[in-house]
Amino acid sequence: MIDFFYQTLWALDATLRVATPLMLCAMAGIFSERSGIVDISLEGKLLSGAFVAATIASLTGSVWLGLIGAISASVLMSLLHGFACITHRGDQVVSGVAINFLASGLTVILGIAIFKRGGQTPTLSSGERFRPIELWFVDALDNVPVIGAIYRELISGHSLLVYVALLCVPIASFILYKSRFGLRLRAVGESPIAVDSAGVSVTWLRYRALIVGGVFCGIAGAYLSISHGANFVREMSAGKGYIALAAVIFGNWRPIRAFWACLMFGFLDAITSRLQDIDLPLIGEVPAQLMSALPYIMTIILLSGFIGRPSPPSAIGVPYKK
């Protein structure tokens, strides 16, 4: 029983770690897509953020410069996306694919040029990474049964960026539903011409949405390489950007719901390694590949409209032309 309790705690703890970049990318996706811009370049932004964070942290020894670098790189990618599909009204999916390619190529080429390690960055020392933070009263609560353990194992002891990610969700929700920027952003994804005729610049609004998304993706990238990991490895984003996109759809383009989707996908990922080689009652051994494919399968089923209909922003994917 106690064993099961700790197993569960660890699984949830791992869930949180895996879900952190997903949450950040999902929020990025929501901002971009709610403004009417399809964003399959989450993956590329995440990757370039991870690379720049590790590179700068390694060169300067500062995690903070690394984080700022990651955000700048990711925002730069967002601006490129905006330049192509807002300013020049190019195809948003094509532009996203291009950015993903650019990120894959540039991170490795620059990595080799700077470090000559075949595309990896040097392993960072603990001072060059975001370290786990022990929250207040951990020791004091230790004696309280159950809660103490939950507090120590699950709630405390994560890196700053995990808490940042958790905070980003309510912030994103607040901005989207309670602020002027959010109202306009939701409006421009529904009907850009209505926004235009209300005297608000569609172009600038969409750029801002992409920039916010870039910031989120940059933080997520930094988390991958200088918090969760200790260096940059080629293609280390490993499809997380796409899973985040799936979470956006799963969450019906709403921050809180997308957050739960991220946790669910993170949980699937976390228990996959634990379920390997274990015979489950009734089901038998579950192939790890099936587990890792589950988020995609679930998203496809959801998109097929068999469990409720997803309602994407009405004007998504359509360039605005006066």
Add this chain to the structure above:
Amino acid sequence: MMINKSIKTSGGDTACYILELQKISKSFGLVEANKNIDLQIEAGTIHGIIGENGAGKSTLMNILYGLHRANSGEMLVNGARVKIKSSADALSLGIGMVHQHFMLIPRFTVLENVMLGSEGGALLSKGRISTANKLKELGQTFDMEVDPYVLVSDLNVGMRQRVEILKALKGGAKILILDEPTGVLTPQEATQLFEILDKLRENGVTVLLITHKLAEIMAITDNVSIMRGGEMVGHRKTSDTNPQELAELMVGRKVLLNVEKPKAKPKEIALNVRNLGCYSSRGHKVLDNLTFQVKSGEILGVAGVSGNGQTPLMEILAGMRKPDEGYFEILGKKIDHETKVSPFTMRENAIGHIPEDRHKHGLILGFEAYENMVLGFHNTEMTGEKKLLDKNHMLKHTADRMDEYDIRPRNPKLLASSFSGGNQQKIVVARELYKNPKLLIVGEPTRGVDVGAIEFIHKQLIQLRDQGCAIILISVELDEIMGLSDRILVMNKGQEVSTVNGDDANPKDLGLMMAGISEEASN
């Protein structure tokens, strides 16, 4: 050009005009939409701008509202020269606009829609309360109260229009532009709208009413300006003019519609519609128990405010949609919910279909003319007898039709988008008439078409009728309906209100019927 200035420009004294346009020009590609437009609007009046479809009214208003930029010309508001580069500029100058297609977001509440663009702070909480109060106040002043917390998608068209007006007023509009506001309203709703406009005028708001309906101009405006072919062709005081004069100015010649039409000689029943009904995707009944017949050799006009079931009726008859209830017989073939139909099989049943919206349905603008000339007939010998498409055959076929219908330029390889509206429509007409249909379904045959082409198309329809074709003509232009139809069926909310003889019809009665008041009831 006959520019008659009944509103005098007295020297340099332009200050008495709240709005003045000088020599505004605008072209899109090769099309000149506005040519040297001059216009003066007196403060506190309702000023009508009338002209046919495509006369350039909407373009002019979009320039005024900052949605388009003029190529040249000046704008003055309260006598001061202004540059309006965006709607934000227009709004800050006190110019508000109610667009023909509403600029509302269906998924937002009324309040959110009204707030958009002037939220009153970075957070919504404060503006929410003040906007709701303001809405209430405006609603009481102008007699158009709306619940601010309902979703716009739950409102009917008339209410949505009120929201648009409130939105403009809340933004502090002193000049309110309404672009074809009654196009989507029943005559009764239109009357209510005019009462609101009257109230606005009393409260010092200047109203610019864009319309192509003479009756509206006569009923409510103080002054009127007339546009034709992108030019301003006259200004009048409404009290000094009459519908005949305005019509002449609009069309550029004596009579609006002069179709020489011999008496119809109807023969056997070509189309027999029985208890036809269908539902929209959201479950509303859009066609309700419709029963009528059309005989070979007659034209049945279907009149109604747009959106009262005409479109689904056309789509069902053309095979683009299935009836949910009832059935219809075409040349003896019965078609109901069970029947497998497609537009293709309907064409095989000798039905021609000239759709309401040629850009949406009738043509593929990115295809060349010869490819459009076989659209819908691409599985017939029109594309050649061989297994593969026979391009030479199609080119020849198209060149022949172009000669026959005088379609210019005579280049079958030109993209459909490169033809003028009239010539595009002629491509559609040529295609749909080629196989001598026994039944022709025609929607808005002359929308956005120049006068010459209108006459040509109308003659074609009459000629086809006299050859024994049954024709259903659907049009929101009462003049067109009355000019061409042998019998007129009036629709309201998907139902038949009444059917009258073409010769006996008059606009007033038709208008009442379009509002759902049948003849018997009104007598």
Add this chain to the structure above:
Amino acid sequence: MSVMKPLPRWADLILLPFINLCTAFFVCGIVVYIIGENPWEALLVMLKGAFIYPGSLGYTLYYTTNFIFTGLAVATAFHAKLFNIGGEGQAYVGSLGILLATALFAPFLPAVFVVLLCIICSAMVGAAWAFIPGYLQAKRGSHVVITTIMFNFLASSLMVYLLAGPLIQLGQQSPQSDLIPESAQLASFETFLGLFGVDIASSPLNLSFVLALLALFVFWVLIWKTRLGYEIRAVGKNQDAANYAGINVPKIIIITMTISGAFAGLLAVNEVMGVQHRAILNFTAGYGFTGIAVALMGRNHPVGIFFASLLFGALFQGGAELDFEFQSITRDMVLLIQGMIILFSGALAYMFNPALSKVFSRITKNGANDD
């Protein structure tokens, strides 16, 4: 906005794409320059590596074969305004068709039939993998871009599971299938031409290249010469008008995606039957995604697709040469070039349009002096 005259047709079809391509290479050159190498030298090395060294042309054409298939897959879908990002996954599972066909038919059928059946089956399985997203788009309204991305991941998971599990070669640790029987293997050009006494350098180029050229021709006939092609293009240009014309739009969407997947599935013929002679992990190596760049650059036209495929073939083969000749640039350069080409030939395809049309209108004005 000023009056913009449309460009002359040749400029739109040739000049503009060429300018876009040059821009893409120019920007890549800048990156090479920044990391301290000579872009011009790098280009020469790639060209030599792609065409001059013995066997290099064979390699280039071997890559070209792959890109023709995936480029055609993307282009077919593009004609119906569908974006098939799933070429990678469709090609990947295409190999299952080959494995299935060899297992079923190789024991008792002569080689010619086995090869034919293998080709058909690889196309069919690729088609099936694209059919589902097509069906979901047509009937359930789920967007084909998202579903094909998801199907790539599904294909990847499925293949890892199969190649590391049920299909693994006995006694092997690395995830790969058994060798396919010899009757299903395609002759390399070296062997094939050897039969006629022609001696060429060894390379993976095999008879699939001929199949690819055939596919280009089939594509051309399909899109521009058949009634189905007419319907596909009509759906792509204007769905409402297509519906009005009696074209069954959902059906065309499904058919188009299926054909698109079939083209992608043929990639497995080159890799499995022509080169590896077995299914190995990740044999698609991103070729499916490169197909997007190929289709965009080739403007969805067979001639364009052929030359775009050739260019990418040369890039892939020449790019490998970079590893040997340079310290700091590697074949990953090719990823960057692909990205730039997709960006400039795709997303920014019309960036230079206004400038170019200004130039043209000035030329015509000077020439004819009409206003």
